[in-house]
Amino acid sequence: MAVWDPDAVNRTTEEGRGGSGRRQPSAGVRPSAAQPSEERYRRGARRTSAEPLAASWEPDPTEVEEYRPRRRRTGVAGLVSNYGWRIYAVPVLLVLTLLVVLDSTVPASFQIGAAGNGGDSSGTEPRADQTSTNLTTPPAASERPPPKLDLNIPTAELPDGPKFSENGAGTWQVIPGTSDPVGSGRIYKYAIAIEDGVEGGDYGGDKDAFARTVQSFLADNRSWVGTGEVGMQRVDGNTKADFVISLTTTGTTHQICGFQIQYESSCWDPPTKRVVINTARWLRGAKAFSNDISSYRQYAVNHEVGHALGHGHEACQENNAPAPVMMQQTFGVSNDYVAQLNEVDASNKGVVPADGKTCTTNAFPVAPK
Secondary structure, eight states: OOOOOHHHHHHHHHHHTTSSSSOOOOTTOOOOSOOOOGGGGSTTOOOTTOOOOOOSOOOOGGGOOOOOOOOOOOHHHHHHHHHGGGGGHHHHHHHHHHHHHHHHHSOOOEEEOOOSSSOBOSSSOOBTTOOOEEEOSOOSEESOOOSOOOOOOGGGSOOOOSOOOOOOOSOEEEOOOOOOOEESSEEEEEEEEEETTOOGGGTTTOHHHHHHHHHHHHHSTTSGGGGSSEEEEEOOTTOBOSEEEEEEOHHHHHHHHOOSSSOOOOEEEGGGTEEEEEHHHHHHOOGGGTTOHHHHHHHHHHHHHHHHTTOOOOOOOSTTSBOOTTSOTTTOSBHHHHHHHHTTOTTTTTTSOOSOOBOBOOOOSSOOO
16 A cells, blocks of 8 residues: 655655746746745644735835936926916906905095985985985086195185084985976976084074075076076975075085185085085175175075086186176186186186186176166
8 A cells, every 4th residue: 555755746746847846937927025934834833923924026126216306397387387277367366456455445425414304315306305415426516626725815715704603414404485486498496405503693593584585596587587598496395306505514515515725615516416505605705795795695506506507617708897607706706816726626727717807796697787
């Protein structure tokens, strides 16, 4: 009976495959990890202390590339490489940011007074009971002074006189009262109001008497109704008015009309359809009119209402002749003086030539006969 000899089989097998006792790797295949000791495979040997299984391959150290850090690109190319399309958004964002900053530094509009009823802040025609106004743009035509200048015009100075109201609430109360139409042509409806905060002494303490005085100015045949082109009708309550003649404190007048130089004035405010009569001028008049306060008040109302009717400023046409009512007589009746004031006022520059002509004061649109 033959006895099985495992060593004989191993020798025959290994020798028959090359006789080296170890299997040679095929071409193109890397050698495996180092072979473990033969003792590991002896019959009956314990394997608890055996080494863990080795990997079937080991990386070739010759194939590992040396790490070289990439060179960073600089300049515009580097920015584009790093940030891609986002870099193109930077200039746009900068421009938008600048626009927002500029917009935030510019005031949108100045609003005065929100009390009362019927307030019209849209710039449309006011109702006669309007008690507030929204200031969005400066007056298009008025006796408002030009930007600050170093001037010395004696006739433009405010005359000495009683104290006047300087600060009001920016809201107005319409004085009740109506009239029949006066004159022919298109009928203009107007209301009369006093700003809240105007002291009674500025208008004689009687609001109704103040309103009747203004009404009489516009009903005078020497006023605009005497031209035969327009008529006037006083309204109040909820009736829509074409303009509101408003006695206004100097502080509010400055906010509406502007006050770049030291001379007080009145104005016409197109956005709110308000004829602004400055309390300082209503109470003290103008030096060109000397002590004739009544004539100056007639002039102030007729002049500013003339702007409401669409008339612009005019110059003295002839020496010693009555000045046109649309001449800026609050500042004087000398073309040289008025031209100097208008020099930096874009809306009035060139209207009055510095030609040496001087007129006499006149309060009415219809020339005296």
